[in-house]
Amino acid sequence: MIELAQVVKTYSAxxxxxYTAVNGVxxxxxxxxxxxxxxxxxxxKTTLLSLIxxxxxxxxxxxxxxxLPPGLLPVGADADPLEITSLPERFLTTIRRRTFGFxxxxxxxxxxxxxxxxxxxxxxxxxxxxxxxEARAVTRLEALGMARHLKAPVDRLSGGEAQxxxxxxxxxxxxxxxxxxxxxxxxxxxxxxxxxxxxxxFKGAGRTLLIASHDPIVHDSPLADLVIVMRDGQVxxxx
Amino acid sequence: xxxxxxxxRSVLDFALSSLLRRKGRNLxxxxxxxxxxxxxxSLVFFVQALKHEARxxxxxxxxxxxxxxxxxxxxxxxxxxxxxxxxxxxVEEAEARIWGYYYDxxxxxxxxxxxxxxxxxxxGSAWIGRGVARNMRVAEGDxxxxxxxxGLPILFTIQKVLAEDSELVAADxxxxxxxxxxxxxxxxxxxxxxxxxxxxxxxxxxxxxxxIVEKFPDARPILKAEMLRTYEAAFDWRGGLMVVVLASAILxxxxxxxxxxxxxxxxxxxxIGILKSIGWESxxxxxxxxxxxxxxxxxxxxxxxxxxxxxxxFFSATLFEHALKGWSVLFPRFRLIPALDxxxxxxxxxxxxxxxxxxxxxxxxxxxxxxxxSAMRS
Numbered sequence: 291m292i293e294l295a296q297v298v299k300t301y302s303a304x305x306x307x308x309y310t311a312v313n314g315v316x317x318x319x320x321x322x323x324x325x326x327x328x329x330x331x332x333x334x335k336t337t338l339l340s341l342i343x344x345x346x347x348x349x350x351x352x353x354x355x356x357x358l359p360p361g362l363l364p365v366g367a368d369a370d371p372l373e374i375t376s377l378p379e380r381f382l383t384t385i386r387r388r389t390f391g392f393x394x395x396x397x398x399x400x401x402x403x404x405x406x407x408x409x410x411x412x413x414x415x416x417x418x419x420x421x422x423x424e425a426r427a428v429t430r431l432e433a434l435g436m437a438r439h440l441k442a443p444v445d446r447l448s449g450g451e452a453q454x455x456x457x458x459x460x461x462x463x464x465x466x467x468x469x470x471x472x473x474x475x476x477x478x479x480x481x482x483x484x485x486x487x488x489x490x491x492f493k494g495a496g497r498t499l500l501i502a503s504h505d506p507i508v509h510d511s512p513l514a515d516l517v518i519v520m521r522d523g524q525v526x527x528x529x
Numbered sequence: 530x531x532x533x534x535x536x537x538r539s540v541l542d543f544a545l546s547s548l549l550r551r552k553g554r555n556l557x558x559x560x561x562x563x564x565x566x567x568x569x570x571s572l573v574f575f576v577q578a579l580k581h582e583a584r585x586x587x588x589x590x591x592x593x594x595x596x597x598x599x600x601x602x603x604x605x606x607x608x609x610x611x612x613x614x615x616x617x618x619x620v621e622e623a624e625a626r627i628w629g630y631y632y633d634x635x636x637x638x639x640x641x642x643x644x645x646x647x648x649x650x651x652x653g654s655a656w657i658g659r660g661v662a663r664n665m666r667v668a669e670g671d672x673x674x675x676x677x678x679x680g681l682p683i684l685f686t687i688q689k690v691l692a693e694d695s696e697l698v699a700a701d702x703x704x705x706x707x708x709x710x711x712x713x714x715x716x717x718x719x720x721x722x723x724x725x726x727x728x729x730x731x732x733x734x735x736x737x738x739x740x741i742v743e744k745f746p747d748a749r750p751i752l753k754a755e756m757l758r759t760y761e762a763a764f765d766w767r768g769g770l771m772v773v774v775l776a777s778a779i780l781x782x783x784x785x786x787x788x789x790x791x792x793x794x795x796x797x798x799x800x801i802g803i804l805k806s807i808g809w810e811s812x813x814x815x816x817x818x819x820x821x822x823x824x825x826x827x828x829x830x831x832x833x834x835x836x837x838x839x840x841x842x843f844f845s846a847t848l849f850e851h852a853l854k855g856w857s858v859l860f861p862r863f864r865l866i867p868a869l870d871x872x873x874x875x876x877x878x879x880x881x882x883x884x885x886x887x888x889x890x891x892x893x894x895x896x897x898x899x900x901x902x903s904a905m906r907s
Contacts, residue, residue: 345805345900345901346900379810380810383809392807398799398806402550407546412807414543414809414813415808415809415810416532417531417533417539419535459807463808
């Protein structure tokens with residue numbers, strides 16, 4: 291479970307034009323379920339995802355991760371729940387790498403390199419054996435129907451294919467939590483439905499899914515266990 | 530493979546593929562960088578090799594040369610002084626030398642004419658350096674006219690063209706019998722150009738020199754070490770002059786490299802954000818950028834040094850010969866013996882590789898320190 295307490299994120303704090311993107315959010319996100327953050331553009335969904343995913347630190351407030359398996363904890367961090375907002379960057383990176391898999395709205399693949407290399411990229415700093423990583427990446431890509439594109443440069447892929455590569459990359463370290471930011475924004479209805487089907491499979495495998503979207507295919511999906519509505523950086527509706 | 534090595538291997542692989550993705554920019558940068566290293570390394574190698582060569586040649590030179598000064602200028606001296614100098618304790622050998630310079634108006638070259646006591650060199654014959662032979666287009670057995678002091682030509686038969694390995698110092702040399710040199714320059718019997726002195730113990734040279742000056746106050750003893758210093762200063766001066774001439778080109782490269790290395794494009798900035806968001810630490814990003822900078826600068830350094838080695842030691846520094854070998858009409862042609870100084874190569878390495886690698890790290894350090902989400906949004 292992920293627990294947020296009075297989380298505030300203000301950009302350009304202390305400058306002439308500060309902007310508070312997330313303002314006093316309290317939330318409990320259950321493990322093993324699919325949670326959707328719903329709201330218009332600028333409501334703070336993406337910022338909240340980046341805070342939860344250890345990509346940035348809140349200006350104030352606390353975020354706790356409950357029930358992390360000991361193997362996923364950084365060396366020297368053994369508390370449960372683990373309070374992540376005050377951890378040094380090295381610990382945050384380890385948690386981000388081991389715990390979260392990210393699927394970005396723009397897919398954020400590295401252009402000019404192959405599909406396979408993009409998927410393997412998160413493992414490079416770990417010093418893991420290249421052959422083992424490659425075998426795992428091929429398995430992930432095959433499962434997503436991308437076997438024939440392994441050596442293709444990502445620049446030549448369609449939107450749906452690029453998203454599958456992004457999904458394979460998010461899964462390469464086998465993270466227990468998948469975070470997706472507007473994953474269907476660049477997909478047509480058929481591909482969006484296929485994406486939700488995949489999410490269903492991940493949920494069935496016991497992963498925690500956290501998706502920010504204002505696409506009805508996502509937030510009205512029967513797979514969604516929890517829909518949290520956000521507006522102006524605040525949670526306006528949560529069970 | 531150990532994880533830490535595997536990490537370096539993976540990051541290096543990715544650094545190489547990153548460089549290839551920006552092929553045009555990186556190739557241009559490496560080419561210009563290589564050119565600068567090539568120019569600098571050529572100068573270093575050439576000056577170093579010349580100094581080495583000069584040291585080797587001066588090994589066989591006399592320990593001291595004694596000249597006579599009249600009104601502050603070099604003047605012929607009485608050959609009889611040889612006997613008096615030979616008597617000085619510590620002098621092993623003293624010999625009167627006859628030599629001078631001859632300007633050839635036809636070929637526009639200055640020749641060094643020297644007398645040799647060698648019995649195989651008959652009067653009317655000459656040994657000439659390769660530069661002279663090339664310039665006058667003559668070979669063994671040919672005859673060459675030299676214009677005497679009175680304007681009348683004197684004919685000499687070329688008995689020998691001097692060996693190639695002595696060309697650095699003997700390119701402009703014409704060796705004649707002593708009587709011929711005297712006739713050419715109108716040098717009276719009993720006068721010599723200077724005296725060559727050898728000492729049994731080189732440590733006694735300074736004392737011997739002071740005793741010579743005591744005996745002959747108008748004498749000017751020149752030690753071998755002083756000659757070597759003069760050669761080294763001349764080569765250093767020429768090398769330094771080239772650096773000054775090339776300074777603007779080197780400066781342009783520094784500005785170009787600084788601009789390319791320190792400026793991060795929006796794409797690179799975004800890429801750093803992506804890498805951080807998928808689990809790379811700031812240190813990993815810096816390692817990647819370090820490898821990128823190191824690959825470019827090391828490739829340029831090695832390429833530049835190897836090209837310079839070939840240029841200097843296989844092609845006799847063709848590009849710089851006019852500036853480095855001298856301004857004479859008689860350019861010596863010679864192949865230098867490779868003489869590399871580890872210290873100078875290390876200095877060159879630190880002056881070229883380190884600044885560039887460091888320059889690439891600074892902007893990346895700033896981008897890598899930012900939160901991944903801010904790097905992604907920028």
